[in-house]
Amino acid sequence: MPPAGIWIDGLIQSCIYMTMAFGMVLVFSILGILNWTHGQFYMLGAFVVYYGIAAAGMPLPVSMLISAVLIGGLGMLVEKFIIERLTGPGYGPLYVTVATLALIFFFEGASGMLFGALDKGLATVLPGVLDLGSFSVSYQKIAVIIFTLIVMVAMYVVLNFTKVGLAIRAAAQDPVAASLHGISVGQVSLIVMGIGCGLAAMAGGIMAPVYVINPFMGRTPMIMSLLAIIIGGIGSLTGAIVGSIILGFLNSVIAYRLSYISELVLFLLVIIILLVRPQGLFGASRK
Amino acid sequence: MKAYIDYKNVVPKTVIGLMIFLIVLVPVMTSNMATLSMIILSGVWAIAVMGFTLVLRTGQFSMGQAAFMAIGGYTSAVLTFKLSMPFWPSFFLAGIVSGVVALLIGSVVLRVGGTYFSIITLALCEIVRIVAQEWEPVTDGARGLMTSPPPTIALPGFEINFAASPVPYYYFMLVLVAVTSLVFRQIGRSRMGGTFFGIAANPTLAEHQGIRLMKYRVIAFTVAGVFTGFAGSFYAHFLSVISPVMLGLWQSIQIMMMSIVGGVGSLVAGPLIGALLLYAFGIYVSRLPVFNIQYLLFGTVVVLVVIILPKGTGLVDLWDRFWRKVVWREKEFEFEEVEE
Numbered sequence: 001m002p003p004a005g006i007w008i009d010g011l012i013q014s015c016i017y018m019t020m021a022f023g024m025v026l027v028f029s030i031l032g033i034l035n036w037t038h039g040q041f042y043m044l045g046a047f048v049v050y051y052g053i054a055a056a057g058m059p060l061p062v063s064m065l066i067s068a069v070l071i072g073g074l075g076m077l078v079e080k081f082i083i084e085r086l087t088g089p090g091y092g093p094l095y096v097t098v099a100t101l102a103l104i105f106f107f108e109g110a111s112g113m114l115f116g117a118l119d120k121g122l123a124t125v126l127p128g129v130l131d132l133g134s135f136s137v138s139y140q141k142i143a144v145i146i147f148t149l150i151v152m153v154a155m156y157v158v159l160n161f162t163k164v165g166l167a168i169r170a171a172a173q174d175p176v177a178a179s180l181h182g183i184s185v186g187q188v189s190l191i192v193m194g195i196g197c198g199l200a201a202m203a204g205g206i207m208a209p210v211y212v213i214n215p216f217m218g219r220t221p222m223i224m225s226l227l228a229i230i231i232g233g234i235g236s237l238t239g240a241i242v243g244s245i246i247l248g249f250l251n252s253v254i255a256y257r258l259s260y261i262s263e264l265v266l267f268l269l270v271i272i273i274l275l276v277r278p279q280g281l282f283g284a285s286r287k
Numbered sequence: 288m289k290a291y292i293d294y295k296n297v298v299p300k301t302v303i304g305l306m307i308f309l310i311v312l313v314p315v316m317t318s319n320m321a322t323l324s325m326i327i328l329s330g331v332w333a334i335a336v337m338g339f340t341l342v343l344r345t346g347q348f349s350m351g352q353a354a355f356m357a358i359g360g361y362t363s364a365v366l367t368f369k370l371s372m373p374f375w376p377s378f379f380l381a382g383i384v385s386g387v388v389a390l391l392i393g394s395v396v397l398r399v400g401g402t403y404f405s406i407i408t409l410a411l412c413e414i415v416r417i418v419a420q421e422w423e424p425v426t427d428g429a430r431g432l433m434t435s436p437p438p439t440i441a442l443p444g445f446e447i448n449f450a451a452s453p454v455p456y457y458y459f460m461l462v463l464v465a466v467t468s469l470v471f472r473q474i475g476r477s478r479m480g481g482t483f484f485g486i487a488a489n490p491t492l493a494e495h496q497g498i499r500l501m502k503y504r505v506i507a508f509t510v511a512g513v514f515t516g517f518a519g520s521f522y523a524h525f526l527s528v529i530s531p532v533m534l535g536l537w538q539s540i541q542i543m544m545m546s547i548v549g550g551v552g553s554l555v556a557g558p559l560i561g562a563l564l565l566y567a568f569g570i571y572v573s574r575l576p577v578f579n580i581q582y583l584l585f586g587t588v589v590v591l592v593v594i595i596l597p598k599g600t601g602l603v604d605l606w607d608r609f610w611r612k613v614v615w616r617e618k619e620f621e622f623e624e625v626e627e
Binding site: 034082086093094097098099102103104105106107108109110112113116117215223226227234260263264267268270271274275278 | 343348395396398399401402403405406407410411413414417418420421536540543544547551577578579580581582583584585586587589590593594
């Protein structure tokens, strides 16, 4: 058995991938595209929180909210000015993919110029550890888990019990029918992009005190949450959660035993799942 | 009947011919190592981009083209360095091995199309990188393999020495690009090229017309794999080293961007323009003193090209428009208003 610290690390990683994958799935189910820039919103969110705490001296929850609002707004701008223009009739899915991939370079270069490419570390915001007998957990990591639970519950409530959530679910099911019933699909896309990017920013913010911050920190979580939603099934929220949990533990617990082979296992798993069951573990089969 | 010359056809072709002539003469005009290697490397990327564009013709887009470059590069590097085989057989074997891998993978993987295919090729790309990094006895791991330049060819009167200057590489690259361009151009014009278009535009209809989708997808993927393997082998031998980080996911993404920026409407001109412009642009901005600005400018240019050009046609369409709108001043066909 790997030590308990590894299991907790797996849980933390699952939580972060879960928050990001949730946003990606939401965006995919409404806009029908994979947002490849998602990891860079995570990175920008971490930077906003870093400057919020280190420069402005705000508490962590406040700076996380600020970063969610700022980065969510940025995501809305990206949706309005880039994605919307490239998803009209006549454009294949390729153009929007290439545009969002190019935005990765744009945001990484911009933040490298603005903030410098050196690793930044944030002093632990929540010091102290919780002693559990044979092992201990830092409060910071507990905060990550609690944050993810809050986000998941909040998203559940928003999606199931509010008018906006109803509109989002309707637009995901059938955009044409939804717009016939008076739902502006364009507005729903904007809202969903804002929510998705805001979630990514908050995930980056809660991780800022745990890991180092640099302009390239978004690449791995982006690929991982992408693979998570593929394992779970593109377009399925349950699938995103389960896929993130599988990936988080694969990356920590199995990596503890197998080192680099765990990466091979990960990619082979993705290939096999896509070949055998392209809709993923939880995706509804659709034509 | 009066014989006449179709100026609108001849003049642009003459200009293209002059450009090719100038490109052939570049080593005579300059012996600047940096300029030559820039053109050589953009030629290598252009071949990979052509492969990507061919696969795109069938409606699939592969995010793992750099993996085939890596397979080709590693094949010829291992053959020449570890098994001390001569260069030329290894070079051709590199293409063949890469093509066989593409054939095997393609015949399994191409059955699931669309986004799933992209993700699978992305995963394959990462798998190739991990294998190259961890299979120490064969690939020397993260240090990479050293490669030797092709042997000196002695001709009566003079000899072609690859080790001394980049000029022989330059002409080698030109020949490689020319062969690839001719093959791809012929494919694009043949009946098969039309079939590729058909199965991309409407797979269901194509299948009901009796076209086997898998057959054509696999053909496109394999042809792309063969030429990308050649490009990879050339790349490894030109840079005299190949390591796992040189050809990974980000290089595949770069190939994809070059293809879209150049334009996917043509199999040859678009990739050439895209690879040359983006690679040269990347080299140019990397000389700017501002740190990290190259990423910013690169991303900006790609996004702007994709957004501004009408219906995402890429830069190759500008050539056509330049002649029609600027030089010949043709008017778009418009319905005449009936005036009362």
